[in-house]
Amino acid sequence: MMRLMDTQSPWLDDDQQDLWQALLTVVIALPAALDRQLQRDAGISNFEYGVLAQLSMADEATMRLSDLARVCDSTQPRLSKVMDRFEARDWVARRPDPGDGRYTLATLADAGRHKLVESAPEHVAQVKRLVFDPLSAAQRRHLGAALTRIAATVRRETEGG
Amino acid sequence: MMRLMDTQSPWLDDDQQDLWQALLTVVIALPAALDRQLQRDAGISNFEYGVLAQLSMADEATMRLSDLARVCDSTQPRLSKVMDRFEARDWVARRPDPGDGRYTLATLADAGRHKLVESAPEHVAQVKRLVFDPLSAAQRRHLGAALTRIAATVRRETEGG
DNA sequence: CTTTTTCACTTGCCTGGGCAAGTGAAAATA
DNA sequence: TATTTTCACTTGCCCAGGCAAGTGAAAAAG
Numbered sequence: 001m002m003r004l005m006d007t008q009s010p011w012l013d014d015d016q017q018d019l020w021q022a023l024l025t026v027v028i029a030l031p032a033a034l035d036r037q038l039q040r041d042a043g044i045s046n047f048e049y050g051v052l053a054q055l056s057m058a059d060e061a062t063m064r065l066s067d068l069a070r071v072c073d074s075t076q077p078r079l080s081k082v083m084d085r086f087e088a089r090d091w092v093a094r095r096p097d098p099g100d101g102r103y104t105l106a107t108l109a110d111a112g113r114h115k116l117v118e119s120a121p122e123h124v125a126q127v128k129r130l131v132f133d134p135l136s137a138a139q140r141r142h143l144g145a146a147l148t149r150i151a152a153t154v155r156r157e158t159e160g161g
Numbered sequence: 162m163m164r165l166m167d168t169q170s171p172w173l174d175d176d177q178q179d180l181w182q183a184l185l186t187v188v189i190a191l192p193a194a195l196d197r198q199l200q201r202d203a204g205i206s207n208f209e210y211g212v213l214a215q216l217s218m219a220d221e222a223t224m225r226l227s228d229l230a231r232v233c234d235s236t237q238p239r240l241s242k243v244m245d246r247f248e249a250r251d252w253v254a255r256r257p258d259p260g261d262g263r264y265t266l267a268t269l270a271d272a273g274r275h276k277l278v279e280s281a282p283e284h285v286a287q288v289k290r291l292v293f294d295p296l297s298a299a300q301r302r303h304l305g306a307a308l309t310r311i312a313a314t315v316r317r318e319t320e321g322g
Numbered sequence: 323c324t325t326t327t328t329c330a331c332t333t334g335c336c337t338g339g340g341c342a343a344g345t346g347a348a349a350a351t352a
Numbered sequence: 353t354a355t356t357t358t359c360a361c362t363t364g365c366c367c368a369g370g371c372a373a374g375t376g377a378a379a380a381a382g
Contacts, residue, residue, distance in 0.1 A: 010282040016293060019305035023292065024211065025312035027188045028234040033318050035370095045338085050185065066360065073189040078339055080362055101347050102360045121171045130318060131184065132177060134310040140180060142303035147183035149295040154190045157291060196340095206368085227330065239369055241332055262377050263330045 030130060037126045042119035047072070049123060051082055052108065052116040055092065061108040064097060068106060073158070091115060191291060198287045203280035208233070210284060212243055213269065213277040216253065222269035225258060229267060234319070252276060 012020055034046040042049075054071050055061055063071075069079045083106060086092040091112030097103035108116075135143065173181055195207040203210075215232050216222055224232075230240040244267060247253040252273030258264035269277075296304065 010285050012285060012288070015301070015305065019301060019308065020288060020292070022305060022308035022312040023191075025234055025316065026308055027192050028208075029315045029319050030184075030311070031188050032234075033315055047189075047338095064360090073186055073193075075340070076361060077341080077363085081339075084362090096347090097360095100360090102358095104361065124171050124173060127173070127181060130314055131181070131311055134314045135307055139303065139307045139310070140176070142300065143307040144176065144180035144183060146296055146300045146304040146307075147180065147187055149300070150191070150292055151183040151186035153291055153295045154187065154194055157194050158190050208368095225330090236370070237331060238333085238371080242369075245332090257377090258330095261330090263328095265331065 033130060034123070034126060038119065038123055041122050042115070044115070044119065047074070048082055048086075049116070049119065051079070051086075052091070052112055053120075055106060055108040056113060056116055061113070062105050064103045065094075065106055066103065073155075086112060194291060195284070195287060199280065199284055202283050203276070205276070205280065208235070208239075209243055209247075210277070210280065212240070212247075213252070213273055214281075216267060216269040217274060217277055222274070223266050225264045226255075226267055227264065234316075247273060 031046055038044050038046055038049055044052075050072050051068065051074075054068060055063060058068075065079060065083070066076065068074075069076050072079065074082075083092060083094060087094060089111065090109055093107050093109055094104050095107075097105050132140065192207055199205055199207055199210055205213075211233050212229065212235075215229060216224060219229075226240060226244070227237065229235075230237050233240065235243075244253060244255060248255060250272065251270055254268050254270055255265050256268075258266050293301065
């Protein structure tokens with residue numbers, strides 16, 4: 001029930017239903033599993049880890065908050081509050097962009113980089129165990145290609161409104 | 162930086178990094194996009210939609226809460242609070258399992274089924290647009306296979322502790 | 323039969339995050 | 353130059369969800 005087979009119908013067919021269920025499990029349970037590991041071992045969330053990692057990869061470990069929000073798939077208020085916490089622990093520093101006072105530049109501080117380097121190995125191991133180990137090399141390639149397309153579509157949806 | 166190429170290293174190589182970034186975007190931005198659509202059009206979250214859908218597919222539209230929590234990848238407190246809201250709107254009814262008073266049976270009520278049927282078309286259309294339309298038939302098969310493996314691994318992680 | 327343990331579920335407390343309104347800076351308009 | 357609009361970011365209010373403690377029922381132990 002709740003699904004008809006006609007390909008033109010508004011419903012999903014059986015194969016689509018299976019894919020969709022698997023994707024739902026992944027988008028719900030995978031972040032939860034990553035959060036549990038990082039919270040237990042490092043006291044930070046998966047999202048916070050991502051913010052530190054993105055900053056660390058930027059030139060001079062510095063980015064505008066709006067750019068950082070975009071690459072982290074974050075809203076501005078959410079990132080703003082994460083930066084409040086990070087600044088309180090001296091993991092990052094904020095300052096107005098000298099070129100345009102509307103922007104704010106965030107720079108990863110030593111303590112923040114240390115936190116990232118310290119928590120990375122266990123986190124990466126968890127990612128490998130949950131995502132890469134179950135797949136063959138070919139499956140990884142296919143998965144990467146498919147996810148890249150979906151990610152691009154979702155990003156357009158998010159930004160375009 | 163933050164990534165070395167050695168396959169034995171604790172880091173991800175470039176291809177893995179790309180896959181991982183795409184997966185992060187999907188697990189973060191896809192639920193957000195689904196939530197926005199459902200919240201706007203139906204006033205419910207993606208998770209709440211999933212609860213209604215799972216119940217609707219069960220025999221007699223009735224399930225034990227613990228089973229429902231499992232198929233929805235939910236904790237028990239989270240599901241318990243969703244059921245509070247649903248019961249307040251007469252979308253579901255809860256009663257003790259006659260066979261074992263520790264379990265609670267949840268049954269989808271008419272109003273709940275109506276809500277599901279009413280909100281399904283736009284939601285399914287959104288899923289098709291964001292997930293299926295960007296992919297070829299072959300990519301869908303490959304994606305389904307890969308996600309099924311990852312989902313199984315994550316479920317084991319979640320249940321096994 | 324009584325007591326203890328093990329369940330399934332719920333409740334309370336606290337934090338994270340969404341949205342909408344507020345602030346301050348730069349650009350556009352007059 | 354003065355005013356308005358646009359932009360990047362922050363703040364306040366509210367609600368969802370995680371965790372740990374609490375409740376009530378069934379099984380196990382005595």
